[in-house]
Amino acid sequence: MSSLRPSADEERWLALAARLPSVQDARSIAESSGHWKTVGWMKRSALFLLGIVCAALTYIVLELMHLPAAPWICAALLFGAAEWLIVGRRLFGCGIEELLEAASLVIVAIFAVDFWHGRHDSMTLLLIAIAFALAGLRLLNPLFSTVSVISLSAAIHEFIAQQGHSNPSAAAWLSGGLCFVVGTAALAGCMIEFRRPSYDHMVDWLVVAMPVCGYLWIGVGGSAPSSVWLTAGLLLAFGGAALAVGVRARLHAPLGAFMLCAGCLAYELRRISSLSVQEKLLLGGGAVLLIAVALDRYLREPRRGITSRQLETDDSLDPLQLAGTAALAPHGPAGHAGPDGFKGAGGTSSGGGASGNY
Amino acid sequence: MHSLEPEVRTLHRQGVLDDAAAAHAVALENRTLFSVFQELRAVLYAAVAAISVGIGIFLKQNIDRIGPVAIIAGLAGAAAVCYVFAVRMHRRGLQPSVAADYVLVLGALIVSADLGFAEAQFHWFGADWARHLLILAAVHAATAYWLESPLVLSLSLASFAGWIGVERSFGNLLILEHAAPSAGGRALLCAALILAWREIHRRLNASRLLQEVLEHFAANLGFWGGLAWCSSDERRGAGLMVIVALGFVAIRHGIRRTREIFVIYGIVYGAVALCIVEGTLKAAPLAAALMQLFTVTVSAWLLWRLHGQARRTAE
Numbered sequence: 001m002s003s004l005r006p007s008a009d010e011e012r013w014l015a016l017a018a019r020l021p022s023v024q025d026a027r028s029i030a031e032s033s034g035h036w037k038t039v040g041w042m043k044r045s046a047l048f049l050l051g052i053v054c055a056a057l058t059y060i061v062l063e064l065m066h067l068p069a070a071p072w073i074c075a076a077l078l079f080g081a082a083e084w085l086i087v088g089r090r091l092f093g094c095g096i097e098e099l100l101e102a103a104s105l106v107i108v109a110i111f112a113v114d115f116w117h118g119r120h121d122s123m124t125l126l127l128i129a130i131a132f133a134l135a136g137l138r139l140l141n142p143l144f145s146t147v148s149v150i151s152l153s154a155a156i157h158e159f160i161a162q163q164g165h166s167n168p169s170a171a172a173w174l175s176g177g178l179c180f181v182v183g184t185a186a187l188a189g190c191m192i193e194f195r196r197p198s199y200d201h202m203v204d205w206l207v208v209a210m211p212v213c214g215y216l217w218i219g220v221g222g223s224a225p226s227s228v229w230l231t232a233g234l235l236l237a238f239g240g241a242a243l244a245v246g247v248r249a250r251l252h253a254p255l256g257a258f259m260l261c262a263g264c265l266a267y268e269l270r271r272i273s274s275l276s277v278q279e280k281l282l283l284g285g286g287a288v289l290l291i292a293v294a295l296d297r298y299l300r301e302p303r304r305g306i307t308s309r310q311l312e313t314d315d316s317l318d319p320l321q322l323a324g325t326a327a328l329a330p331h332g333p334a335g336h337a338g339p340d341g342f343k344g345a346g347g348t349s350s351g352g353g354a355s356g357n358y
Numbered sequence: 359m360h361s362l363e364p365e366v367r368t369l370h371r372q373g374v375l376d377d378a379a380a381a382h383a384v385a386l387e388n389r390t391l392f393s394v395f396q397e398l399r400a401v402l403y404a405a406v407a408a409i410s411v412g413i414g415i416f417l418k419q420n421i422d423r424i425g426p427v428a429i430i431a432g433l434a435g436a437a438a439v440c441y442v443f444a445v446r447m448h449r450r451g452l453q454p455s456v457a458a459d460y461v462l463v464l465g466a467l468i469v470s471a472d473l474g475f476a477e478a479q480f481h482w483f484g485a486d487w488a489r490h491l492l493i494l495a496a497v498h499a500a501t502a503y504w505l506e507s508p509l510v511l512s513l514s515l516a517s518f519a520g521w522i523g524v525e526r527s528f529g530n531l532l533i534l535e536h537a538a539p540s541a542g543g544r545a546l547l548c549a550a551l552i553l554a555w556r557e558i559h560r561r562l563n564a565s566r567l568l569q570e571v572l573e574h575f576a577a578n579l580g581f582w583g584g585l586a587w588c589s590s591d592e593r594r595g596a597g598l599m600v601i602v603a604l605g606f607v608a609i610r611h612g613i614r615r616t617r618e619i620f621v622i623y624g625i626v627y628g629a630v631a632l633c634i635v636e637g638t639l640k641a642a643p644l645a646a647a648l649m650q651l652f653t654v655t656v657s658a659w660l661l662w663r664l665h666g667q668a669r670r671t672a673e
Contacts, residue, residue: 050658057651064644250389281412289405296457311393329516
């Protein structure tokens with residue numbers, strides 16, 4: 001039994017406890033999980049946010065005290081606190097210890113460059129990528145491992161841009177290409193059976209984030225009109241592969257990647273259509289709605305085990321859904337500033353989030 | 359991929375899981391049963407958002423070409439199609455369908471756009487134009503209660519908040535120029551009215567699903583109002599008291615009902631309020647930063663402690 005982090009078996013019991021909240025006999029699960037403690041995603045997010053504020057305030061306090069090596073002291077304090085929470089209090093995936101550890105490593109990465117070389121953006125980004133990779137591996141955190149790859153792609157982009165390359169889109173294509181390569185490798189990794197659930201989550205996050213990140217580099221950075229079809233082809237290939245893997249292996253992450261690729265593809269192809277924005281939104285939204293309704297009805301009864309019904313009783317996403325729906329609702333301006341028509345914050349009329357005057 | 363099937367079988371052997379629960383859990387673990395519910399929900403939300411934004415732009419750009427009466431009639435027809443679809447699904451007595459829910463939301467959004475457009479064209483309410491938001495709130499609430507739709511109830515409550523004049527953006531509440539006491543007052547008034555609504559709802563033994571929507575809105579609007587007061591010079595003390603009182607109620611409610619989100623509301627909003635107030639000590643920035651650090655650390659500790667308490671309550 002390791003005190004640095006849960007063993008694979010202990011982590012599996014922790015994952016099971018999270019998946020079966022109705023299991024009343026928490027004691028047997030607690031013993032099997034080596035008394036490591038974890039929290040649900042909502043509390044993890046809240047503790048993560050509090051951790052961000054805590055790390056920032058620690059840094060501000062040390063700066064205000066005018067200590068000679070404030071960043072290094074801050075990094076040491078945050079690292080010590082994080083390791084105490086992990087080793088001493090046996091926290092795993094609780095948000096706050098993860099943020100404190102990552103923040104300490106990132107502070108070291110940022111100030112190491114300043115200390116040795118002065119400002120050098122690509123080196124800073126590379127060190128940040130290494131810091132997040134170390135944090136990701138230490139904590140088995142999928143967010144940090146994904147941010148590490150994104151930072152690496154940004155470091156490559158910055159490095160090539162600094163060389164004054166004759167073709168400015170080359171940097172974007174190289175960074176975007178790296179993202180798609182990592183995404184493809186992660187997609188292949190989806191088919192591997194891992195013992196640790198956290199390895200699975202790391203692969204899942206890469207599968208979902210990499211095609212979007214790759215598209216943002218290529219679609220925004222290397223946006224030559226002639227490259228539309230190439231970009232579309234990349235998205236189509238990745239999205240198609242993700243859909244195939246998702247349906248065959250019955251995994252959520254590849255299906256999410258497919259949906260995001262479809263969204264990016266629709267956005268990319270906006271350039272080759274002569275339809276107006278509202279026509280694209282109405283036709284595209286209508287088509288997607290019809291497909292989703294048909295799929296929902298078709299899968300009401302499980303087809304080869306796949307169903308559109310909610311099988312798990314996890315309702316933790318419901319508040320987000322309510323907030324998202326309320327955001328689409330009509331509203332008036334602050335304090336009903338004036339009677340002359342709608343002039344709300346961000347839009348006019350109650351046209352479902354629309355903007356414009358009548 | 360990973361499967362926790364061996365662990366589920368162990369729990370079954372130990373008698374922790376009964377046969378039915380174990381069979382269901384095993385089917386989920388080895389993916390012989392797989393739900394695309396969350397994926398469909400995300401796709402439906404994106405589609406409804408795209409259509410409602412598209413309608414808004416369409417209205418703006420085609421008013422001269424098509425004419426207001428034709429537009430109003432067209433939108434009413436489109437909304438009717440959505441409502442009929444959702445009502446038919448409801449009457450068939452099928453298990454709640456995520457697609458029917460979102461089609462109903464689309465219908466409600468189209469009705470909102472239609473009525474807003476008509477009001478902007480014909481000025482039925484004159485200077486009291488915002489009254490149409492109250493009508494929308496009532497119509498959506500009636501639909502939500504009839505078809506037991508939490509999503510449409512959230513539209514109703516958002517329209518209601520719009521009628522009262524609550525700031526839509528949480529950020530705007532805290533920006534100094536917006537942080538007038540009246541902004542916080544309106545949010546608090548709205549929260550109080552929704553709480554009263556929730557109380558009537560509870561006494562009538564109405565849907566638990568809809569009651570939670572009312573609770574979420576009341577909590578968030580109340581905290582927003584308190585934070586807006588904390589940001590204003592005139593009502594800082596009152597704002598802090600409101601946040602403390604609301605925080606206590608939210609945490610107690612969260613622990614009693616094992617609703618983790620209300621515990622989070624209470625602690626996080628409380629920490630933000632205290633940090634805002636401590637941040638006003640501009641003459642002593644180090645002391646202010648130290649107090650804020652203390653507040654955030656204690657909040658994280660409290661969140662952790664209450665997590666344990668909520669779990670014990672659940673057990």
